[in-house]
Amino acid sequence: MRYIDHILQPGETVAYTTTLHWIVYLPAIGLWLLAFIALTAGGAAGPVALLAAIICALTGLALAFGAWFRRWTTEIDVTDRRILYKRGFIRRHTVEMNMDKVESVDVDQSILGRMLNYGDITIRGTGVGIEPLSNIHAPLEFRNQVTAR
Numbered sequence: 001m002r003y004i005d006h007i008l009q010p011g012e013t014v015a016y017t018t019t020l021h022w023i024v025y026l027p028a029i030g031l032w033l034l035a036f037i038a039l040t041a042g043g044a045a046g047p048v049a050l051l052a053a054i055i056c057a058l059t060g061l062a063l064a065f066g067a068w069f070r071r072w073t074t075e076i077d078v079t080d081r082r083i084l085y086k087r088g089f090i091r092r093h094t095v096e097m098n099m100d101k102v103e104s105v106d107v108d109q110s111i112l113g114r115m116l117n118y119g120d121i122t123i124r125g126t127g128v129g130i131e132p133l134s135n136i137h138a139p140l141e142f143r144n145q146v147t148a149r
Contacts, residue, residue, distance in 0.1 A: 003086045003094070004077045016078040016145035021118035021137040024067040031060030076133060078145045083123060085130060101125040105143040113139075 035056035038049045075086045085095045109119035119139035123130040
């Protein structure tokens with residue numbers, strides 16, 4: 001069961017839910033690509049190429065698991081009353097901000113981020129802001145859901 005389902009107040013509804021973008025898997029994909037290149041192009045090197053491919057593949061697997069776990073344990077929700085950000089599994093970190101305290105929502109996207117629809121979001125509120133949320137899927141849609149209220 002999701003974290004948001006446990007903490008919704010009576011009459012509060014979820015307007016938008018997002019998570020980390022699949023781009024968090026990119027380092028693992030890059031290492032798997034290196035492992036493939038080492039296997040296919042390492043004919044003369046033989047055992048050294050095989051060892052390099054195994055190391056790259058196993059490191060990529062560890063990075064992929066870490067990215068999957070981070071993506072699985074991160075929740076970003078917009079309700080009709082507040083914004084919620086939760087990360088972590090055993091050691092949990094949560095941040096909430098009431099909608100009436102939101103001053104602005106900043107979106108930073110690189111060229112690749114614009115093409116693949118991900119970016120970083122910083123929510124500025126009266127008195128305090130939410131830490132930057134990195135590699136968020138559909139950041140402009142998130143901003144629209146927050147600012148449309």
